[in-house]
Amino acid sequence: LKERPTAIFCQNDRTAIGCYEALKEAGLHIPEDISVVGYDDEEIARHLFPPLTTSILPHMAMGQWAIEQLEAPPTPGRGRYPITKLECPLVERESVGRLGVRDATG
Template identity: 45%
Template sequence: DSTRTLPSVLPGDLLGGRAATERLIQAGRKRIAIINGQKGVDASRDRLKGYRQALSSNDIPFDPALVRPGNWEPSTGYSMTHELMALDNPPDAIFCANDLMALGCFDALRELGKSIPDDVAVIGFDDREIAQHTHPALTTLILPHYEMGEISAELLIDSVGGLLATPNQIKVECVMVERDSVEKSEENA
């Protein structure tokens, strides 16, 4: 049947955005900013939605001044962090919608004389290899490429065998990798 479509396998960006924001709240942060990805991109929309859900469920008012658009590049993380920290009431935490923007955020905070995580906690998304080599090491969420590929391959095999009875979209959990940019670990405290 040529009209049959295969489901898509995507990262759970909404739950990931929520988990990232919840982690910052857990660390005692109340003014949480987000440097998001480009408008019109599903990952950006869903990560922002998760951010807003976490704030709402923790009775933290949403402040549009703490939301900044990005383009997934370090330069955006850098410039948007400068904008955020220039606010009359700057954030005490920044959720960067990817690790590359978090690198730029780190540079800007250092330039402003801010300590991570003491003054400002930072969390990323994607778990790029560089995340473990930053100082402090970046807490981030894994973009589950391997798991998504594994599920996609299983679905493809099932579809060839006529066994496909799955939803249109399958979301794969983005697991958090705790490092030192939200709270210092015991060994680094």
């Protein structure tokens, strides 16, 4: 891009691993040059360098919602279920920072 983005939000943590590698190959540093955020808080996220900021996929809440929908009596002509939003808490780690800020080692 003409102007490099300041952050990349990845579809999931595994995609973020590929993003880390591509950014390193391009000579960019996370989070000094660009921030990276994943989604689903897989175990690997806390072991990357730097550890990946990610959002938790709410498996239990999703399952609970699905069971509640199965228990609800069907409504004639209802069609699709309305959109339901569930909280996806952010797990803040070291892959997000202020643009252009480097520590003494970088």
